Amino acid sequence: MRSVRHGGLDADVLVVGGGPVGLAAAIHARAAGLDVLVTDRRTGTLDKACGEGLFPGALCAVQALGADPPGHPLAGISYRAPGRHADHRFAAGPGRGVRRTALHEALWKRAADVGASFLHGRVTGLRQDATGVEAEVAPGGADGTGAHGVGVDGVGAGRAPVTLRAGWVLGCDGLHSTVRRLAGLDVGTGPRAARPASHRYGLRRHFQVQPWTDLVEVHWSPHAEAYVTPVGADTVGVALLGPRAVLGTGFDALLRAQFPELSARLATATDTGSLLGAGPLRQRSRRRSAGRVRLVGDASGYVDALTGEGVRVGLAQADAAVRHLDDADAYERAWRTATRDYRALTTGLLAWASSPARRAIVPAASRAPWLYGAVVERLAR
Numbered sequence: 001m002r003s004v005r006h007g008g009l010d011a012d013v014l015v016v017g018g019g020p021v022g023l024a025a026a027i028h029a030r031a032a033g034l035d036v037l038v039t040d041r042r043t044g045t046l047d048k049a050c051g052e053g054l055f056p057g058a059l060c061a062v063q064a065l066g067a068d069p070p071g072h073p074l075a076g077i078s079y080r081a082p083g084r085h086a087d088h089r090f091a092a093g094p095g096r097g098v099r100r101t102a103l104h105e106a107l108w109k110r111a112a113d114v115g116a117s118f119l120h121g122r123v124t125g126l127r128q129d130a131t132g133v134e135a136e137v138a139p140g141g142a143d144g145t146g147a148h149g150v151g152v153d154g155v156g157a158g159r160a161p162v163t164l165r166a167g168w169v170l171g172c173d174g175l176h177s178t179v180r181r182l183a184g185l186d187v188g189t190g191p192r193a194a195r196p197a198s199h200r201y202g203l204r205r206h207f208q209v210q211p212w213t214d215l216v217e218v219h220w221s222p223h224a225e226a227y228v229t230p231v232g233a234d235t236v237g238v239a240l241l242g243p244r245a246v247l248g249t250g251f252d253a254l255l256r257a258q259f260p261e262l263s264a265r266l267a268t269a270t271d272t273g274s275l276l277g278a279g280p281l282r283q284r285s286r287r288r289s290a291g292r293v294r295l296v297g298d299a300s301g302y303v304d305a306l307t308g309e310g311v312r313v314g315l316a317q318a319d320a321a322v323r324h325l326d327d328a329d330a331y332e333r334a335w336r337t338a339t340r341d342y343r344a345l346t347t348g349l350l351a352w353a354s355s356p357a358r359r360a361i362v363p364a365a366s367r368a369p370w371l372y373g374a375v376v377e378r379l380a381r
């Protein structure tokens, strides 16, 4: 168990979840002179189902944190359907396709360098009073690949949970946030709960093949989308998005049936076997704060991966959460500002994609390049 520090606190800030948003929050908190402990239920180098596209704004935000993960330049976005496509190249210069493992390594190293501490453990309980929050941390579960080793304490398997006390808790624990539930900020999925068939999910796999483009390709089929992102000199990631019933077909069968052009391109490529999934993607929170607990990143709510913006929006929230640690209302306002465009654009595109006019998306983008270009430039910010 960690030793208790000043004022009876184990840390000024306990960050629950060591994904990109949690690590960014830890880096910001250290820059603000706060003592930070990051706990994640997994340890080692963490992977996740993700399209892995960092558009120019997201790449700048990662670099501003002092991390520069390797990857493949991304010059723009191409919407594609059989016989049609619309391409737009970012005016501000390239973004980067970055393997989640590379992003994690770079941010983790930066957080460690600036003095964040790490604990391998799963938060299972929260209690708060006027001056702090107590978190119950049980042994962590399945590890990521490899291990950071140095500097990661662990709540030993089979041991009793430990209790940590912090001034604030930042819930950066992803789509199915435990912190959101424990803080009473979860929203039932409402009428959609009765219609799970409409919930959307994501599947991601990598292929060993030389990238054939420096654009992120978004292939639109009648029922699903395939995001193709070059992430290295010989690696391309493919993320499939769609309703449960469609993705339930299985990655390979879906690729063959719905994306024949892409499937043909990948026919001779070796898949690296790293199939990961995520969902339901749509998640909501009542508010972003409860007392001294803040929700940040996917934990605070998520619309869909359709616009590929999760990391940029999450990093902006991490900055705002630390800047307004003392003022829940100011964080709520900053959160709304940081997520407004993402929520509006993704909700609108999702409504179009779920309507009978779905088939018109790629033709409309190719017929109105100025409009398509404006949307892509918005995503690039």
Ligand SMILES: Cc1cc2nc3c(=O)[nH]c(=O)nc-3n(C[C@H](O)[C@H](O)[C@H](O)COP(=O)(O)OP(=O)(O)OC[C@H]3O[C@@H](n4cnc5c(N)ncnc54)[C@H](O)[C@@H]3O)c2cc1C
Pocket: 016, 017, 018, 019, 020, 021, 022, 039, 040, 041, 042, 046, 048, 049, 050, 051, 052, 053, 054, 058, 121, 122, 123, 124, 172, 173, 174, 175, 177, 178, 179, 201, 202, 203, 204, 239, 240, 241, 278, 279, 281, 296, 297, 298, 299, 305, 308, 309, 310, 311, 312, 314
């Ligand atoms: C299919 C798909 C494609 C996507 N494509 C893109 C893209 O191209 N570009 C982009 O920017 N975004 C994309 N996104 C979104 C992006 O992946 C997320 O927005 C981003 O990962 C959010 O980061 P996070 O740190 O909030 O959450 P996560 O990355 O999910 O990290 C949460 C962490 O919390 C830990 N955790 C969970 N519960 C607990 C607990 N109880 N105790 C301790 N730790 C816990 C988990 O182990 C995990 O490491 C995509 C998402 C999906 C699903």
